[in-house]
Amino acid sequence: MKNYKKIMLPAFVLALTLASCEKSEEEPWNPDAPTISNGAYILNQGNSYNHIDGSLNLIDYTASASSLSVFKGANGRTLGDCPQCGVAYGSKLYIGMSESRTIEIVDRSTYKSLKQIRLDDVKFNGKTPRSMVAHDGAIYISMYEGYVAKLDTLSAAVSAEVKVGPNPEIMCLHKGKLYVPNSDGNNYQVSYGKTASVVDINSFTVTDTFDTGLNPYEFFSDGNHLYLHCRGDYFTVPGMVYEIGSDLKGKEIAEATLVGFGAGKLYLVNQPYPKTTEEADYKVYDIASGKISDWNIERPDYASAIAVDELSGKLLIASYILQTYTNPDGSTSTGADYNAPGYVNLYNSTSYDFEKKFGIGSGPAYIFFNTK
Numbered sequence: 368m369k370n371y372k373k374i375m376l377p378a379f380v381l382a383l384t385l386a387s388c389e390k391s392e393e394e395p396w397n398p399d400a401p402t403i404s405n406g407a408y409i410l411n412q413g414n415s416y417n418h419i420d421g422s423l424n425l426i427d428y429t430a431s432a433s434s435l436s437v438f439k440g441a442n443g444r445t446l447g448d449c450p451q452c453g454v455a456y457g458s459k460l461y462i463g464m465s466e467s468r469t470i471e472i473v474d475r476s477t478y479k480s481l482k483q484i485r486l487d488d489v490k491f492n493g494k495t496p497r498s499m500v501a502h503d504g505a506i507y508i509s510m511y512e513g514y515v516a517k518l519d520t521l522s523a524a525v526s527a528e529v530k531v532g533p534n535p536e537i538m539c540l541h542k543g544k545l546y547v548p549n550s551d552g553n554n555y556q557v558s559y560g561k562t563a564s565v566v567d568i569n570s571f572t573v574t575d576t577f578d579t580g581l582n583p584y585e586f587f588s589d590g591n592h593l594y595l596h597c598r599g600d601y602f603t604v605p606g607m608v609y610e611i612g613s614d615l616k617g618k619e620i621a622e623a624t625l626v627g628f629g630a631g632k633l634y635l636v637n638q639p640y641p642k643t644t645e646e647a648d649y650k651v652y653d654i655a656s657g658k659i660s661d662w663n664i665e666r667p668d669y670a671s672a673i674a675v676d677e678l679s680g681k682l683l684i685a686s687y688i689l690q691t692y693t694n695p696d697g698s699t700s701t702g703a704d705y706n707a708p709g710y711v712n713l714y715n716s717t718s719y720d721f722e723k724k725f726g727i728g729s730g731p732a733y734i735f736f737n738t739k
Contacts, residue, residue: 463496629675
């Protein structure tokens with residue numbers, strides 16, 4: 368797994384991060400209400416089956432350049448197997464590795480590891496990070512064993528956990544509560560899950576459990592509206608986006624296999640296997656009008672993540688590259704290459720004009736932003 372060459376941090380990366388982390392005495396930095404974003408972090412999962420480690424990349428908007436494997440360049444080691452989730456909060460990055468069962472706490476200025484939490488060594492039940500939400504001095508982490516953990520940013524330690532449903536996925540904060548999708552993904556041979564849990568962050572208890580579509584995967588909130596993407600069974604039951612009302616009932620919006628959210632819109636890609644990128648449906652749902660329109664954009668090869676940076680007006684789509692496979696009958700087909708380095712396309716989030724393509728690592732899976 369230790370095949371990468373050490374990459375030293377370019378000067379512009381250090382300059383960017385030092386500037387972004389510097390506090391002003393006149394204007395205290397409130398990490399819960401950022402006003403500036405000058406870059407994006409890309410988590411690449413690698414491919415543990417083929418001994419390709421995960422990595423952390425940085426895209427600098429001002430320099431219009433990317434830096435590869437910034438964590439390894441600063442620490443002389445990789446993040447580990449399958450980086451799954453991350454968040455920039457205060458002067459630190461918090462990154463969860465699902466296969467390595469670790470949480471890495473990283474200095475945003477130097478990318479040096481400040482602490483590695485080995486979850487197998489802590490007293491709590493949650494060991495496999497799936498998603499992170501930062502709020503009011505804490506990092507909340509959904510753990511695939513069926514828990515949401517609370518990490519205190521001052522002590523840099525997991526301080527509590529609450530049991531939710533089986534195999535929780537990507538949660539969000541909405542009106543003071545965490546909404547947690549329970550996929551029951553480990554039970555897929557029988558059936559995926561159809562519930563979500565609501566966790567009050569003040570009492571840190573589950574206050575509701577409600578029914579969802581099949582295989583709930585990711586919640587989104589703009590503070591007023593709440594949406595849920597369910598992935599279906601990948602074959603006969605399609606992926607679907609729902610608007611969740613105050614009664615916790617879901618209203619169908621559109622079919623989708625991949626969803627991005629931000630700037631008052633849902634960005635919907637529907638590419639069920641074996642559709643090609645050209646055959647996929649690219650749509651935009653406008654929250655204010657409730658209308659769905661075609662999303663006319665320069666398409667990537669095989670989209671793997673969509674993120675909207677509302678502070679900078681940027682829209683990013685991570686993608687695998689394509690390769691040709693030979694089928695058992697001798698015919699060929701085209702699909703995602705899960706071993707080769709992928710890339711990120713950068714667009715204007717209003718006009719959708721393509722701006723630049725950045726090469727990144729293998730298995731691009733998650734995007735979060737360098738905000739202040």
